[in-house]
Amino acid sequence: MTALLEVEDLRVAYGKIEAVKGISFKVDAGQVVTLIGTNGAGKTTTLRTLSGLLKPIGGQIKFQGKSLKKIPAHQIVSLGLAHSPEGRHIFPRMTIEDNLRLGAFLRNDKAGIEKDIQRAYDLFAILGERRKQAAGTLSGGEQQMLAMGRALMSQPKLLMLDEPSMGLSPIMMQKIMATIAELKSQGTTILLVEQNAQAALSLADHGHVMEVGSIVLSGTGRDLLTDESVRKAYLGED
Numbered sequence: 399m400t401a402l403l404e405v406e407d408l409r410v411a412y413g414k415i416e417a418v419k420g421i422s423f424k425v426d427a428g429q430v431v432t433l434i435g436t437n438g439a440g441k442t443t444t445l446r447t448l449s450g451l452l453k454p455i456g457g458q459i460k461f462q463g464k465s466l467k468k469i470p471a472h473q474i475v476s477l478g479l480a481h482s483p484e485g486r487h488i489f490p491r492m493t494i495e496d497n498l499r500l501g502a503f504l505r506n507d508k509a510g511i512e513k514d515i516q517r518a519y520d521l522f523a524i525l526g527e528r529r530k531q532a533a534g535t536l537s538g539g540e541q542q543m544l545a546m547g548r549a550l551m552s553q554p555k556l557l558m559l560d561e562p563s564m565g566l567s568p569i570m571m572q573k574i575m576a577t578i579a580e581l582k583s584q585g586t587t588i589l590l591v592e593q594n595a596q597a598a599l600s601l602a603d604h605g606h607v608m609e610v611g612s613i614v615l616s617g618t619g620r621d622l623l624t625d626e627s628v629r630k631a632y633l634g635e636d
């Protein structure tokens with residue numbers, strides 16, 4: 399069976415600095431796969447490249463068996479790859495509901511869009527309660543919910559989440575992780591970038607540890623959670 403996403407020997411550079419140095423991994427439909435690693439490991443660069451925002455200097459990206467090489471960013475969304483970026487990038491002056499609608503900008507099935515807006519409100523009740531308010535009035539965690547809800551509005555085959563737990567309180571972080579688990583149980587395929595290795599590996603089918611542009615260790619979420627080097631480097635154990 400072909401993987402939903404296949405990344406092979408991917409290399410990405412900013413000028414002369416190679417930020418991603420030949421990484422390979424795949425994501426099968428229905429899986430949660432996580433990339434973990436410290437600041438500057440190349441995780442965000444990888445997601446931005448998969449979204450078509452950065453052009454690789456080498457390697458292959460295949461989505462549903464087709465190369466994404468010559469496909470511009472806006473068409474990549476229509477193929478079914480949605481990206482909830484680091485820092486969220488919601489539109490603070492627009493209402494919560496209008497932010498959600500933006501995620502559906504490539505769709506014209508009105509009834510389906512309304513159904514998915516309702517689905518976002520079912521997942522995140524606070525967004526429904528405050529649908530007519532400016533998105534900038536939401537807390538950081540609620541803005542994260544909005545960013546995830548907006549990404550889901552494109553009906554993605556693959557949802558890419560960049561550090562959804564960043565800057566959140568432990569309770570809000572747990573809520574976001576529980577939502578990711580719920581999306582997984584509904585069959586959503588997710589590529590999750592996280593610095594919170596414990597949370598990410600706990601719900602991932604597979605994980606890859608990135609260090610300075612390379613994948614240095616791969617395994618099931620459970621294997622990596624119990625791996626001694628991972629526990630020392632990323633889970634704060636001596």
Ligand SMILES: Nc1ncnc2c1ncn2[C@@H]1O[C@H](COP(=O)(O)OP(=O)(O)OP(=O)(O)O)[C@@H](O)[C@H]1O
Binds near residue numbers: 417435437593
């Ligand atoms: N726009 C840019 N121009 C030049 N170098 C960059 C740029 N963006 C990132 N880098 C460098 O590329 C490397 C990888 O950064 P990247 O943001 O992908 O890492 P990351 O693992 O996502 O870390 P973080 O959690 O901080 O986002 C780092 O050395 C970073 O300084």
